[in-house]
Amino acid sequence: MSGLGIAGSGRAARTFLARLRATGFAPRPAAEDLPGLKTLLLVPRDIGECETLLFEAEGFARNAPALQTIVLLATLSPRYVRALRGRIRAEIALVDAPFSGSIRAAEQGALTFFVGGRREDVDRIAPIFDRLGAKAIRMGGFGAAMAAKVMNDFLAASSNAMTRIALDWAEAQGIDEARLLDVTGETLGGLALPGDDTGGHAPAGPGGDEGVTALVREVEIALDNALAGAHLTPPRALEDVFRGLRQRHLH
Template sequence: MDEIIGVAGCGRMGTGMLANLRKAGFDARGYDIRPIDGVGTDIDAFCDGLTMLISVVRDAAETDALLFDDQAVISQAKSLRHVIICSTLSPKYVIGLRGRIPDHIALTDAPMSGAQVKADAGTLTFMTGGDISKVQPLLQAMGQEIHQMGDYGAGMTAKVLNNLLAASHTAMTRLVLDWAEEAGLDEDRLLKLIHKASGQNWLASGFDEIEFARDGYAPDNTIGILVKDVAAAMDLAPDDAALPQAVQTAIHNLKPRSRLANGS
């Protein structure tokens, strides 16, 4: 049977992922609850003949809705044989899915990193857990690097730890830029310095390419997702989580940062 692949959650990341699957020649369809060009809103049509599901919805609540409740893909897609979790979720939640999904449906966790710019370009970095032999061609169509981290759940564990670092970089880089502005330093010159110096980090180095770099916090934007991702990482905390909690608070309190006329 030829694979029919569905991408559910065609927002900033899912839209580019779907486009790159189609570009690579896969029979791929999209689904979202919102009307989006080239993406369906009819869950029955989405599930018809579907064999592989790639879930890129926002959080655990939306994952439950997609898999079991509102859309109920697990029960509606009669031909479904594989679910790939690409959302960033609590590792404990992801591991718990195995007991909720029938055994004949394989599960792979494959969260990704790279923001919208890399989703659109097909150069994402995937962190995977479990057997990826059947899904590797799909990941290669959407990404540039695949890091196999271990058994099912290990990819998500690696992802939330990576995102904890990304959140800390985001919080501190924005603080540094605010302080620099108060001190009269030019933003462009400082970012060029940071890229070549010991303060180098992903957000600072890609500040003009990463779509959310200047955003303030909102529950439904990428800064809001970072707050959620830190909470997912804290699910793993073996002891004191005061520092991650401080990072989470700093991200939650971010205000939009505009580009000034002088480039700072």
């Protein structure tokens, strides 16, 4: 695939670059070949970096004359992502592809991608997902994948937080935490912590302030994605619960 470039400052971007090179592709950092850039794999850490890469310092959306496709490989606000369609010229295809998995899974090509976009656009870049992940699940049009990923993360965050509360109650009654987890079969996949660049969930125990911050963030993004007239009382109550969780590391 010619004209393939990657942009993003985090570890995930570097991992994707190395993985594609190791599996027969020849991607380059996108800024090295603006005139020849056709497919941009955008791996921003947050909305601020996405804005910088697309419209400000690098300005790929305006400064790459041959650009045909932008693939957004990150978990961002679905509302923000959908609005990108009106800010980028219509001839550039947009695909959103947030992923679930750790950096180790990325290195092994074992990620799961949620994919949104026109079918012909997704089919054209399917070989990229084949090399970067174990599974790519098409969710619908552009923006649908981001919404699905946010809902998936919200469900996982809710389960994670309720598990913490149950363990606190068990501890107060003198119940051994390890034995309780063994009986319930709880796998506790853990939430991706800020800065780990997974874009999804990672098998790292949810401990300390960063773990609580991650739980709150998942609810905030889910609320941002809610449709007009949606019932928001339970999510807002969960947000308050999450903010009050005490720090704990699972044994």
